[in-house]
């Protein structure tokens with residue numbers, strides 16, 4: 001089983017590319033390193049949305065899990081003082097996964113716009129609670145101290161960068177493995193024909209539920225890593241519906257073609273936003289929105305299809 | 319109770335907001351029988367199939383399968399107990415290849431987690447699917463995406479997917495609708511022979527009386543939600559009520575039915 005995974009082309013390329021990125025990271029200017037970190041971390045949440053999208057579902061409320069992950073990190077520090085990376089990740093993953101498990105019982109019965117809006121509603125509830133509750137930081141949120149690694153507090157962000165890379169590799173391999181498995185193929189099956197899945201003796205609701213939990217957990221880890229990279233959590237940049245919108249935006253921009261696409265899309269988005277903000281501080285949304293439109297029209301299958309095209313061309317020449 | 323009885327239906331009734339779609343249906347089916355269900359459009363054939371396979375819950379009545387009551391149970395649990403079905407309009411995974419469709423069917427047929435977690439393309443599963451494809455003449459379509467295939471091939475795939483779990487009872491809703499008349503007998507020969515080999519009991523809905531006559535041991539004729547005749551073919555097809563309420567309209571309805579199916583896929 002493990003051998004077949006390591007023989008997988010995507011996985012091999014990912015490992016090589018990420019190792020190269022880890023090396024380059026040593027010499028990258030700080031702002032590029034930061035953007036790459038944000039991009040990779042956010043890519044995890046996008047990867048979760050990709051799983052749902054392949055099932056034919058779009059969640060407009062994934063900031064719920066993103067925010068839960070981020071706030072789990074902040075509240076862990078506030079109440080126990082712990083800033084350890086393992087603890088932070090475990091608690092973010094657990095909180096997001098458990099809430100996803102429970103809400104999944106409701107959401108697994110909905111499709112299309114109802115699924116999207118119901119997800120949005122759940123995330124708005126969390127937003128409302130956070131904004132109104134002083135103990136949860138209200139509108140200001142919390143600051144998050146630098147991450148420690150088993151007691152060691154590094155002077156630079158590089159160790160965190162490396163950890164994010166490692167987590168992304170694990171997530172990509174995991175999701176790839178999942179999508180290649182029989183139960184993973186049920187993503188497409190459920191999107192294509194729910195009746196047939198039921199008449200093959202498998203519960204469509206359960207298939208959707210499993211994907212929902214995985215995607216919630218990924219978003220939780222994503223939020224936690226963003227909180228650690230940013231050093232701060234607040235409702236508007238972590239839980240507001242615009243955060244969910246951004247994630248969907250990146251998902252569509254990336255395209256559903258590959259488990260690597262979310263990371264490429266997400267890093268692209270991060271740089272795009274930085275440049276747009278620099279050029280037009282008051283109209284950056286216009287530039288970002290325009291670019292998305294361009295990508296949708298020129299590349300209906302997302303950025304990934306561009307890479308795929310270049311790749312096959314190169315393959316033919318070589 | 320008779321051990322050879324695979325399906326027992328008692329006083330089945332179904333109404334939709336005033337329309338009675340099934341009424342007073344009583345039926346015993348023995349193991350291994352091949353039964354044809356006939357009736358004009360709207361006679362309640364599909365509703366009957368849907369109730370037995372859990373897609374619709376009967377308003378009242380009792381359905382027993384292999385000794386256990388299955389009335390009102392959901393489709394997947396009925397499938398797991400060994401009663402499977404195909405559909406009037408084939409229900410397959412349209413963006414997947416024929417092989418992938420079968421691979422998914424085969425992996426779901428074994429209800430254990432280990433099989434589900436294995437890569438879909440495992441050698442053992444592929445072998446199994448290749449055997450099925452050979453038996454159902456699907457080999458040449460192995461790697462084609464299903465939505466590029468003809469209605470007839472899709473029907474075959476639909477049936478093949480329903481039988482991979484080796485069901486004890488199979489209900490086929492118009493297996494030959496939308497299939498050209500030249501292909502009908504080939505398709506039914508394939509299917510019926512394969513199922514007889516497996517010892518599967520079959521109920522199939524069919525508008526073409528030539529097809530019915532050739533394969534079935536027994537006919538159930540439906541009219542306005544009721545079974546008006548339950549007899550061997552030579553008796554049933556000469557029954558005066560059947561001639562009046564079913565055969566009189568069947569020429570027309572066969573044609574109309576194919577038109578509807580085609581229109582749905584145009």
Ligand SMILES: Nc1ncnc2c1ncn2[C@@H]1O[C@H](COP(=O)(O)OP(=O)(O)OP(=O)(O)O)[C@@H](O)[C@H]1O
Pocket residue numbers: 334337338339357358359360361362363364365366406575
């Ligand atoms: N979901 C439903 N809601 C309301 N009425 C229904 C429903 N399903 C079936 N009916 C009605 O029940 C009656 C029987 O329909 P059914 O589909 O069983 O006919 P059929 O014998 O399969 O006909 P055909 O040969 O056209 O497939 C029809 O009058 C139909 O309109």
Ligand SMILES: [Mg+2]
Pocket residue numbers: 363364365406491
């Ligand atoms: Mg019908």
